[in-house]
Amino acid sequence: MRSFETEKTQVEEFDRSIYDIKDAANASFEVNSGLTPAIVQKISEEKHDPEWMRLFRLKALQTYNEMPLPSWGPPLDGLDIENIVTYVRPNTPMRGKWSDVPDDIKNTFERLGIPKAERLSLAGVGAQYDSEVVYHNVRAEVAAKGVVYTDIESALTGPYAEMVRKHFMKLVPPTDHKFAALHGAVWSGGSFVYVPPGVSVEIPLQSYFRLNAPGAGQFEHTLIIVDKGAYLHFIEGCSAPKYNVANLHAGCVELFVGEGARLRYSTIENWSKNMYNLNTKRARVEKDGIMEWVSGSFGSHTSCLYPMTILKGENSRMEFTGITFAGNGQNLDTGAKVVHAAPHTTSHISTKSISRDGGISTFRSAVVAAPEAVGSKSAVACESLMIDDRSRSDTIPVMDIRCDDVDVGHEAKIGRISEQAIFYLMSRGLSEDDARALIVGGFAEPIAKELPLEYAVEMNNLIHLEMKGSIG
Amino acid sequence: MKKPLLEIHDLAVSVDDKLILNGVDLSIQKGELHVLMGPNGTGKSTLVSAVMGDPRYAVESGSISFDGKDITDESADARARLGVFLSFQAPEEIPGITLENFLRTAAGAIEGKPMRVLAFQKKLKEQMQVLGMDESYASRYLNVGFSGGEKKKAEILQLLMLRPKLAMLDETDSGLDVDAVKTVSKGIRAYHDEGNSILIITHNAKILEELDVDYVHILENGRITRTGGRELADEILQTGFGALQKEAADA
Numbered sequence: 001m002r003s004f005e006t007e008k009t010q011v012e013e014f015d016r017s018i019y020d021i022k023d024a025a026n027a028s029f030e031v032n033s034g035l036t037p038a039i040v041q042k043i044s045e046e047k048h049d050p051e052w053m054r055l056f057r058l059k060a061l062q063t064y065n066e067m068p069l070p071s072w073g074p075p076l077d078g079l080d081i082e083n084i085v086t087y088v089r090p091n092t093p094m095r096g097k098w099s100d101v102p103d104d105i106k107n108t109f110e111r112l113g114i115p116k117a118e119r120l121s122l123a124g125v126g127a128q129y130d131s132e133v134v135y136h137n138v139r140a141e142v143a144a145k146g147v148v149y150t151d152i153e154s155a156l157t158g159p160y161a162e163m164v165r166k167h168f169m170k171l172v173p174p175t176d177h178k179f180a181a182l183h184g185a186v187w188s189g190g191s192f193v194y195v196p197p198g199v200s201v202e203i204p205l206q207s208y209f210r211l212n213a214p215g216a217g218q219f220e221h222t223l224i225i226v227d228k229g230a231y232l233h234f235i236e237g238c239s240a241p242k243y244n245v246a247n248l249h250a251g252c253v254e255l256f257v258g259e260g261a262r263l264r265y266s267t268i269e270n271w272s273k274n275m276y277n278l279n280t281k282r283a284r285v286e287k288d289g290i291m292e293w294v295s296g297s298f299g300s301h302t303s304c305l306y307p308m309t310i311l312k313g314e315n316s317r318m319e320f321t322g323i324t325f326a327g328n329g330q331n332l333d334t335g336a337k338v339v340h341a342a343p344h345t346t347s348h349i350s351t352k353s354i355s356r357d358g359g360i361s362t363f364r365s366a367v368v369a370a371p372e373a374v375g376s377k378s379a380v381a382c383e384s385l386m387i388d389d390r391s392r393s394d395t396i397p398v399m400d401i402r403c404d405d406v407d408v409g410h411e412a413k414i415g416r417i418s419e420q421a422i423f424y425l426m427s428r429g430l431s432e433d434d435a436r437a438l439i440v441g442g443f444a445e446p447i448a449k450e451l452p453l454e455y456a457v458e459m460n461n462l463i464h465l466e467m468k469g470s471i472g
Numbered sequence: 473m474k475k476p477l478l479e480i481h482d483l484a485v486s487v488d489d490k491l492i493l494n495g496v497d498l499s500i501q502k503g504e505l506h507v508l509m510g511p512n513g514t515g516k517s518t519l520v521s522a523v524m525g526d527p528r529y530a531v532e533s534g535s536i537s538f539d540g541k542d543i544t545d546e547s548a549d550a551r552a553r554l555g556v557f558l559s560f561q562a563p564e565e566i567p568g569i570t571l572e573n574f575l576r577t578a579a580g581a582i583e584g585k586p587m588r589v590l591a592f593q594k595k596l597k598e599q600m601q602v603l604g605m606d607e608s609y610a611s612r613y614l615n616v617g618f619s620g621g622e623k624k625k626a627e628i629l630q631l632l633m634l635r636p637k638l639a640m641l642d643e644t645d646s647g648l649d650v651d652a653v654k655t656v657s658k659g660i661r662a663y664h665d666e667g668n669s670i671l672i673i674t675h676n677a678k679i680l681e682e683l684d685v686d687y688v689h690i691l692e693n694g695r696i697t698r699t700g701g702r703e704l705a706d707e708i709l710q711t712g713f714g715a716l717q718k719e720a721a722d723a
Contacts, residue, residue, distance in 0.1 A: 419527070424566075425578075427549075428552055428630065434577070438574070442569040
């Protein structure tokens with residue numbers, strides 16, 4: 001019998017192991033695991049916080065200690081915060097040139113394709129390794145337009161200190177939930193972006209977060225302010241090698257979209273499967289502003305991620321496009337929330353989820369229409385695909401409508417791969433694995449289309465990889 | 473005698489534990505064109521589905537050989553790679569995959585190596601012209617929102633691009649208007665002229681007009697009850713299966 005090689009080359013070239021390469025312990029400083037005022041004090045000292053930030057941290061810690069764990073969502077039993085190292089400083093100060101970044105750290109980002117992407121298609125890059133940003137750079141022509149893209153620590157003491165102080169954890173206060181409080185106490189790293197009025201940043205900025213230290217937490221803070229009539233596309237990527245102990249990611253993203261401004265925020269999250277990804281993202285949109293979210297969740301052991309948009313100004317809009325892929329041992333609880341707080345606001349939430357091999361995928365949407373939201377429209381559509389009988393998919397839509405004159409729609413579909421479709425593709429020569437991967441890829445295609453190209457390719461590769469050997 | 477390309481021996485096939493075919497024998501030589509006719513529900517689609525390897529159809533006994541190899545237990549993709557092709561009566565819709573990408577993936581799977589994009593696109597364009605298909609179909613999702621006729625044309629396009637050794641066409645002409653039948657028939661003829669074998673299931677004469685028919689088989693009650701030349705098809709199309717059955721009963 002002739003044997004045929006049906007593997008496509010792009011699949012062969014891809015190997016998940018690039019995410020799993022661990023660098024040897026290389027921290028110059030880390031705090032003991034667990035959380036006490038002394039540890040928070042120590043982090044604050046190490047980071048040379050301004051005084052207000054030191055006090056902010058201690059207050060947040062108090063809030064954290066007083067708050068219960070959320071009473072809903074996936075179980076967090078495997079997460080023992082007493083054993084999470086909250087601060088790990090890599091053995092390097094922040095650099096503006098890759099050649100100055102230590103080899104082991106630089107190679108990690110090389111493998112992830114960050115410097116190459118920077119050369120080819122990005123206006124600026126920030127790279128965080130464990131708790132601190134190790135590289136930050138923005139193209140001169142973008143900086144010349146007055147665009148600020150820096151690590152948040154520099155922003156705290158630089159010319160934008162007052163702006164940071166005015167916005168920091170104002171959209172997501174530490175009292176929001178227990179992990180927001182934790183974030184407020186131990187946050188470290190992340191990016192600050194300011195786009196001045198009328199400035200359009202034509203090519204995207206990207207921050208990449210890499211957690212190398214086992215048993216550690218990453219608590220980066222991203223603060224983006226897009227001023228009147230400005231435009232920005234910001235890309236966020238995350239990954240970590242797999243360890244046997246739980247890691248925690250409790251980042252916080254605060255986005256301020258000014259009048260008539262537009263912000264597109266794309267994320268591909270591919271944390272390793274020992275990660276608890278309890279991330280909080282929120283945007284506030286002024287009059288005529290547009291907020292676009294594109295979100296891909298592939299990794300982590302447990303995720304709770306529900307980016308929220310507050311449509312504060314008249315005529316403001318939001319679009320959320322998301323995909324979640326839950327495999328073996330994963331419980332991914334994702335979704336989106338929108339608050340229509342002004343007249344004639346529009347929201348459009350469209351998500352897909354795939355669960356396979358015992359994975360659990362839950363989609364939550366919450367649409368709130370305030371009494372002021374006259375003439376507003378909201379459409380929520382979610383589609384789920386279950387690959388086998390052991391996997392699970394749930395949809396939990398919530399609507400809180402306090403205004404008569406709004407148009408709210410919700411559509412949910414849960415399906416399985418049709419055996420007939422698999423046979424059809426196999427009758428054209430595709431192996432069963434490839435047929436399934438093609439169908440799943442097709443299901444995800446409307447989302448992939450929205451992603452930056454290199455991430456669309458990565459997502460496709462991940463789907464092929466995840467679908468390999470999925471039969472049985 | 474030359475070894476047949478397709479040899480079906482004493483085949484019994486059941487669907488959901490119901491026996492549909494019971495003792496089918498059929499041989500198709502390289503380059504031959506066979507027509508399979510029979511009343512509705514006698515198992516014509518079951519036969520071609522079983523030859524293609526649809527797992528819903530269980531082979532209870534008998535064998536299917538292709539190109540000298542027993543394929544009775546082979547998976548559908550293995551059969552496709554050996555050169556078996558089925559044009560479906562109601563092909564599946566696959567969202568998110570364009571017709572072009574799908575065809576290139578399939579051609580790559582069958583050739584055992586990835587297709588060169590530009591050469592493939594050129595060939596695709598040519599074949600779409602042959603079938604009078606608008607180029608925009610190449611970038612539409614596979615069969616999604618295609619009309620019945622467009623789906624049939626897309627099936628024949630796949631046939632022309634993949635160039636199997638045996639094409640089984642399950643009522644490819646149904647749902648096509650007169651002009652479309654002519655166009656599709658031309659495509660099939662070109663494929664046949666290259667020395668390939670064809671098995672056509674049809675209820676109409678139109679599609680056969682342009683083609684050189686070698687054999688016509690009548691499938692009734694799970695077996696082939698009569699085999700003849702083109703004249704048998706003409707007879708049935710004039711008088712129907714009922715007359716044929718009556719004739720058999722009278723004899």
